[in-house]
Structure formats: C-alpha cells, structure tokens
Amino acid sequence: MIVVLKRGATAEMIQRMIRRVEDLGLKAHVIEGTERTVIAAVGEKRSETVRETLESCEEVEKVVPILASYKVASKETKPEATVVRVRDLVIGGGHVGVIAGPCSVESEAQIIESAKLVKEAGATGLRGGAFKPRTSPYAFQGMKEEGLKLLAAARDATGLAVVTEVMTPHHVELVAKYADVLQIGARNMQNYHLLQAVGETRKPVLLKRGPSATIEEFLLAAEYILDQGNKDVVLCERGVRTFETHTRFTLPLATVPYLHEKTHLPVVVDPSHGTGIASLVLPMSTASVACGADGLIIEMHPDPRKAMSDAQQTVSPEVFRQIMAQAKTVAAALGRTVG
Numbered sequence: 001m002i003v004v005l006k007r008g009a010t011a012e013m014i015q016r017m018i019r020r021v022e023d024l025g026l027k028a029h030v031i032e033g034t035e036r037t038v039i040a041a042v043g044e045k046r047s048e049t050v051r052e053t054l055e056s057c058e059e060v061e062k063v064v065p066i067l068a069s070y071k072v073a074s075k076e077t078k079p080e081a082t083v084v085r086v087r088d089l090v091i092g093g094g095h096v097g098v099i100a101g102p103c104s105v106e107s108e109a110q111i112i113e114s115a116k117l118v119k120e121a122g123a124t125g126l127r128g129g130a131f132k133p134r135t136s137p138y139a140f141q142g143m144k145e146e147g148l149k150l151l152a153a154a155r156d157a158t159g160l161a162v163v164t165e166v167m168t169p170h171h172v173e174l175v176a177k178y179a180d181v182l183q184i185g186a187r188n189m190q191n192y193h194l195l196q197a198v199g200e201t202r203k204p205v206l207l208k209r210g211p212s213a214t215i216e217e218f219l220l221a222a223e224y225i226l227d228q229g230n231k232d233v234v235l236c237e238r239g240v241r242t243f244e245t246h247t248r249f250t251l252p253l254a255t256v257p258y259l260h261e262k263t264h265l266p267v268v269v270d271p272s273h274g275t276g277i278a279s280l281v282l283p284m285s286t287a288s289v290a291c292g293a294d295g296l297i298i299e300m301h302p303d304p305r306k307a308m309s310d311a312q313q314t315v316s317p318e319v320f321r322q323i324m325a326q327a328k329t330v331a332a333a334l335g336r337t338v339g
C-alpha cells in the first residue's frame with residue numbers, strides 16, 4: 001500500500017506514520033517526492049482493516065494499493081526517476097553514465113592504463129572484475145583482493161568510480177571496502193542472500209539481468225535490495241538466452257523503454273556481454289542511447305587480443321572513443337548528456 005501524506009507533512013508526522021505502519025506488522029519505506037512524501041507499507045499482511053486504520057490518521061491524505069508485485073521498485077510508489085550518483089558517475093535523470101574497462105583486472109599496468117584511457121575518452125566509471133564468475137572452473141578466476149587493491153589505485157590515479165562484481169555474501173564487506181558500485185552478475189541475479197547482503201550496504205548496486213529472467217523476476221530481484229533500505233539500484237540489461245546462436249546472447253533493447261514505464265530505477269545496457277562480438281558493440285551502444293538507456297557498461301582493453309577473459313567482445317581504446325562520440329551525438333539530439 002502507498003500511504004500518501006498530506007502536503008507539508010512534518011518530520012515528526014512522518015516518524016509517527018512509520019511507527020504506525022510498523023505496529024501493523026508492515027515495513028515502511030519512506031519516499032520523498034518533489035510534491036509530497038509517501039510511505040510504501042509493504043509486507044505479507046494486507047487487509048481492508050489495515051488500509052482503513054492507516055487512512056483514518058489525520059496526516060494521511062489517502063491510501064492506495066500498489067498493483068505491481070515489486071512494490072518499492074514500482075513507478076506507482078515513486079513516479080520520479082531515481083538518479084544514482086557516485087563520484088562523477090551520474091546514471092539517470094537525462095545523463096547517460098558511461099562505465100568502461102576490461103572484463104578482468106589482470107595487472108597493475110593493465111588496469112592503470114585502462115583507467116587513463118577510459119578517463120581521457122570522457123567516461124566517469126571504471127569496470128574490472130576481481131572476482132570472476134567463469135563458466136569453466138579451469139578458466140582465470142580473477143585476482144581477488146589483489147585486484148580490488150589495483151582498482152582502488154586506478155581510482156586514486158583518475159578519480160573514476162570503480163564498479164566491480166561481488167559473488168558471495170561473505171565477500172560483500174571486502175568488496176565494499178574498495179568499490180564505489182557493487183555489481184551483481186547475471187548468474188547471481190536470483191541469489192537472494194547476496195541481494196540482501198548488498199541491500200544492507202549503502203553502496204550503489206548494479207544489478208545485471210539473469211540470462212533467462214523475465215522482467216518481473218528482474219524487478220523482484222531489485223526489490224530484495226530495495227527492501228533492505230538501499231535506494232541506489234541500477235538495472236543492467238546484458239542480454240538473454242534464446243534459440244539464436246549468431247550472438248553470444250540476444251540483446252533486447254525494448255527492455256529499456258519498457259522498464260522506464262514500470263520502474264523509477266535507472267537502466268544501463270551492456271552491449272559487450274549482450275552481443276559477445278566486438279564489432280557489434282559500437283552500433284548497439286549507439287542504439288542503447290537512442291532507446292533511452294541511462295548508462296552503458298563497456299568492455300575495453302588497451303590491447304583486446306591479449307585480454308585474459310572475454311577478448312572476443314572487448315573493444316579497443318580507439319573504438320571506445322568512437323562509442324563516446326556517437327553516444328554524445330545521439331544523446332544531444334535527444335536533449336541528454338553523456339559521460
């Protein structure tokens with residue numbers, strides 16, 4: 001249920017309403033809008049008496065049901081778009097935030113050089129996996145904590161916001177010590193304990209869509225993070241598994257405007273994993289900006305042929321500069337900015 005408070009509700013009134021909601025056995029999520037404050041009262045309990053009890057409070061204007069299964073993520077609860085900001089990385093609100101860097105952190109020289117190239121090209125986020133989810137247990141698994149330290153050094157050298165994956169609840173504290181944004185990988189989209197653990201932090205979370213997850217499952221996964229009180233969730237479309245084999249995954253861009261109709265959370269596109277083919281990353285990045293993406297996450301390596309993971313989908317610094325230029329042209333035509 002959405003408890004809409006009367007215009008000009010004071011902090012004291014809001015606190016009183018939170019207590020009332022909690023006393024009824026529900027969780028209260030306060031959403032401060034530009035117009036007024038609403039409280040999303042969520043939980044299993046849902047009855048007409050609960051609604052009537054809340055509606056009878058003098059500070060309440062009305063109580064309306066939330067129809068979507070994902071409550072806090074729904075646009076019904078918060079019509080205004082959420083903008084996620086960390087360092088100079090801004091995702092949403094008319095700004096296309098660009099995150100780029102190698103699939104994996106491989107060495108100090110590689111990540112520092114990558115960071116400098118990304119920064120020079122005008123992006124504000126640096127990606128790089130230190131804990132890598134690999135299909136084969138024999139493939140390179142990442143540099144782990146050493147990799148996190150190198151990412152922090154790259155941030156110190158450039159000021160870029162560091163985006164890196166956390167694979168297990170046990171590592172959340174460790175990864176959060178070094179990262180600016182915690183990435184939840186596609187394979188972990190429905191790892192509910194991990195979602196709750198990152199939800200307990202106050203670091204922004206980039207949640208990748210599972211390769212076979214429906215949009216509703218995707219939004220319910222985001223809801224697990226929001227339910228813990230972490231408001232900074234960024235959704236990432238990274239392609240789904242279909243019958244098609246010409247690309248690694250199938251990248252459905254209609255997801256972007258569809259999600260914008262259903263949720264206030266910003267939506268980023270990953271055309272690298274979405275296609276698996278380096279030559280397709282430039283056109284699909286441009287298309288992502290054209291259909292309204294709030295950000296891009298791109299795999300770029302100083303020398304893609306030498307990349308230790310995902311070499312075939314990794315673009316060169318030169319192609320990355322072209323991606324930035326085209327993204328800027330398209331965004332400008334649509335009244336948005338890129339960086």
Ligand code: PEP
Pocket residue numbers: 103129133184185186187208238273
């Ligand atoms: C990655 O970003 O390198 C990655 C492993 O992505 P995904 O979880 O989307 O496969």
Ligand code: MN
Pocket residue numbers: 103104273299309310
């Ligand atoms: Mn990768």
